[in-house]
Amino acid sequence: MSETNQPALMVPEVDMILPKNGDTTNTNKQGENPTERNYPSKVTFAKMNRVVERREYGCCGREKCGGTALVVVALVVASLALLFGFIGVANKGNIYVDVKNEMTVPQTVPAAAEIPETTDRVWTFAIGDYSNRLEYVEPESGQVKGYNIDVVNAVCRIAQKSCRLDWDDYNRCWESIGDDIEKQGGGIGLLGRWYDACTGWPVTYRRARTFSFTEAHAKKHLAVFMVKSGTPEGAFNWRNITGKTIGLLRYYIEDEDCIQSLTEVVGHDLTEGRVINYLTQQDLLSAVNNGEVDAVFISEFLGVKNNLQLASDRIDGCSLQGYSMMMRKDNTLATWWNPALNALIASTEYREICNGLEDESIHGSIPGPSARAVCIGF
Structure with a gap:
């Protein structure tokens, strides 16, 4: 429907496969009912x-x-x-x-x-x-x-x-x-x-x-910090991100504004250069793998998470209500x-x-x- 500038970008928890070009993200932000109803409406x-x-x-x-x-x-x-x-x-x-x-x-x-x-x-x-x-x-x-x-x-x-x-x-x-x-x-x-x-x-x-x-007609989603697959456990402490560089997806509600509102996170007063916005999920994945960012902050249901390693609890704080x-x-x-x-x-x-x-x-x-x-x- 996007969380971006979209109403609602939600993707499957396990069966999401990135397209060949690697982009599952709309650069900006669904079937007919099988049973015919007879409500008197136009x-x-x-x-x-x-x-x-x-x-x-x-x-x-x-x-x-x-x-x-x-x-x-x-x-x-x-x-x-x-x-x-x-x-x-x-x-x-x-x-x-x-x-x-x-x-x-x-x-x-x-x-x-x-x-x-x-x-x-x-x-x-x-x-x-x-x-x-x-x-x-x-x-x-x-x-x-x-x-x-x-x-x-x-x-x-x-x-x-x-x-x-x-x-x-x-x-x-x-x-x-x-x-x-x-x-x-x-x-x-x-x-x-x-x-x-x-x-x-x-x-x-x-x-x-x-x-x-x-x-709301759909549940709200929680956010997670994720790191490069194979990162040693405990190498990234999501409760203290002082000095860390965080990757975000542009237009999503898992943004700098949300991070700065998280009371359970220390060091969330992000200075210039410590947050980098990416246009696509593939760009975000590449940034993590080549060390451009220490971690990413994304929706728990994005497909790119299947190629990353979870590094935090599921965090409720980016939205007040579902879709x-x-x-x-x-x-x-x-x-x-x-x-x-x-x-x-x-x-x-x-x-x-x-x-x-x-x-x-x-x-x-x-x-x-x-x-x-x-x-x-x-």
């Missing part, structure tokens, strides 16, 4: 289009319409037919973003605050992909699928809400470009009301100062989302979604975490 899909059009109306009333007006009316009718066609498909309970075959016709996307709170209100969610069973692009169809999408689909149907997923870059939800952690902040997409919420983001102190969050919907503080999404999410978690449908995380007939060979690592109550 769902549409689209890729976010940044162009907001001005509506053009043809003549009406007593005025006699000319040829141009007839063309405009025909276009409006055709657009409505296309829209109702989408809704008809969505009523079958499938919500997805078709990236490969997206519409090329610009869509009118009003700002969230401009949409009245009625039964016809369409709630929009930004979604990304990072080749993980939480959020990924299915190679054959070009659709974004995964656990996070299954949850949005089910919650919207239970709440009888019309919803749409918009594919967008993670930095438009939370901006964290560059090494300076103090320059992190809200992304232009969420601040600019391009959508109601961003899907699957862990809650941190820094993010909570800018945005609000729904209740949630991140939204503007003036958005009312949580008022209906939280009750519907709780109803989903208590249902057999949620168990089906979670079991799907480990079912190759649903997600194929896409890597990702186990149901135990992700699902609430598992």
Whole structure:
């Protein structure tokens, strides 16, 4: 869904295999439900289009319409037919973003605050992909699928809400470009009301100062210090990192900010040069193996950990809550989302979604975490 600038990067505990190019990390931050439900709700899909059009109306009333007006009316009718066609498909309970075959016709996307709170209100969610069973692009169809999408689909149907997923870059939800952690902040997409919420983001102190969050739909992950495989036991004392150089993955919540907040770690007042950010997991692995850093500080579920040696306890301190919907503080999404999410978690449908995380007939060979690592109550 990323922990980076992504909502949620979670990968399997043991079965993760780094791709041939060695990179399992999105440089910036998931399947259709096997059982059809009959909740009376409408769902549409689209890729976010940044162009907001001005509506053009043809003549009406007593005025006699000319040829141009007839063309405009025909276009409006055709657009409505296309829209109702989408809704008809969505009523079958499938919500997805078709990236490969997206519409090329610009869509009118009003700002969230401009949409009245009625039964016809369409709630929009930004979604990304990072080749993980939480959020990924299915190679054959070009659709974004995964656990996070299954949850949005089910919650919207239970709440009888019309919803749409918009594919967008993670930095438009939370901006964290560059090494300076103090320059992190809200992304232009969420601040600019391009959508109601961003899907699957862990809650941190820094993010909570800018945005609000729904209740978690996935567990939070803990962090670990890891060293080069074969390092003698006790050679690295994670409780005292004075003078040590630590490698981090850029955009992840296991960052300098988190390390400095750990009360169980001495020497966490990291000076310049003692923290090095890397763009990919392969870069991070190489840095450990060639001695560029003494240890790395990463999520407990990253695939790169299978090539490193654990050097600490599992540390809880980088996130306040698990993966949630991140939204503007003036958005009312949580008022209906939280009750519907709780109803989903208590249902057999949620168990089906979670079991799907480990079912190759649903997600194929896409890597990702186990149901135990992700699902609430598992």
